[in-house]
Amino acid sequence: xxxxxxTPKHLITATGQRVTLRCSPRSGxxxxxxxxxxxxxxxxxxxxxxxxxxxxxxxxxERFSAQQFPDLxxxxxxxxxELGDSALYFCASSGGQLASYGYTFGSGTRLTVx
Amino acid sequence: xxxxxxxPGPLSVPEGAIVSLNCTYSNSAFQYFMWYRQYSRKGxxxxxxxxxxxxxxxxxxxxxxxxxxxxxxxFIRDSQPSDSATxxxxxxxxSASKIIFGSGTRLSIxx
Numbered sequence: 001x002x003x004x005x006x007t008p009k010h011l012i013t014a015t016g017q018r019v020t021l022r023c024s025p026r027s028g029x030x031x032x033x034x035x036x037x038x039x040x041x042x043x044x045x046x047x048x049x050x051x052x053x054x055x056x057x058x059x060x061x062e063r064f065s066a067q068q069f070p071d072l073x074x075x076x077x078x079x080x081x082e083l084g085d086s087a088l089y090f091c092a093s094s095g096g097q098l099a100s101y102g103y104t105f106g107s108g109t110r111l112t113v114x
Numbered sequence: 115x116x117x118x119x120x121x122p123g124p125l126s127v128p129e130g131a132i133v134s135l136n137c138t139y140s141n142s143a144f145q146y147f148m149w150y151r152q153y154s155r156k157g158x159x160x161x162x163x164x165x166x167x168x169x170x171x172x173x174x175x176x177x178x179x180x181x182x183x184x185x186x187x188x189f190i191r192d193s194q195p196s197d198s199a200t201x202x203x204x205x206x207x208x209s210a211s212k213i214i215f216g217s218g219t220r221l222s223i224x225x
Contacts, residue, residue, distance in 0.1 A: 002157065031211070042217035043158070043202065056211045090157055098211050102148050102204070105157030 004106035018079040023091030032074040038087040120216030133190040137203035144205040
């Protein structure tokens with residue numbers, strides 16, 4: 001167990017729908033990162049939050065949004081889902097704003113859009 | 115051109131062999147380099163971390179960084195079936211918060 005908790009583990013939903021993925025970082029970590037992993041694109045950075053504030057943004061679609069709450073858990077909201085959004089979504093955490101020593105990943109949420 | 119290039123494999127070797135995994139990169143600003151191991155249906159886990167050029171050894175694993183060639187390697191000695199996984203190289207620089215990952219090399223160790 002890495003200490004980073006992601007729920008749900010699996011999600012199957014229809015095109016056009018909206019889903020929320022949840023992440024609890026490792027105890028003491030203030031940064032949360034969201035990544036998307038698909039077969040053809042590999043691990044793609046979506047967004048980072050540090051202590052409740054957005055810190056860095058990557059290749060995140062406008063249909064996707066995230067937030068980090070005062071208790072430091074984070075949610076990734078995916079809306080108007082398309083077939084191409086099917087992927088593994090990983091959350092990772094680190095202690096500081098910068099990831100100089102790497103992240104700790106959760107076990108991911110597998111999203112299937114049908 | 116991707117910032118980090120990694121041969122996706124798959125790579126299949128017999129148990130006990132030495133495995134060499136490699137990545138090249140284009141951004142000379144990268145300062146730290148990592149290797150992650152990802153088992154099927156699991157999240158990536160940090161295996162090796164190095165800062166700047168040189169070698170770092172940890173048990174059967176050796177990470178090598180050649181910044182002049184923009185080339186990093188991971189060597190696995192006495193490979194075991196339990197080493198079968200996807201290995202992702204990753205890199206970043208101190209002033210940035212995101213880490214850039216290679217696409218991963220799928221490795222299979224045959225008993």
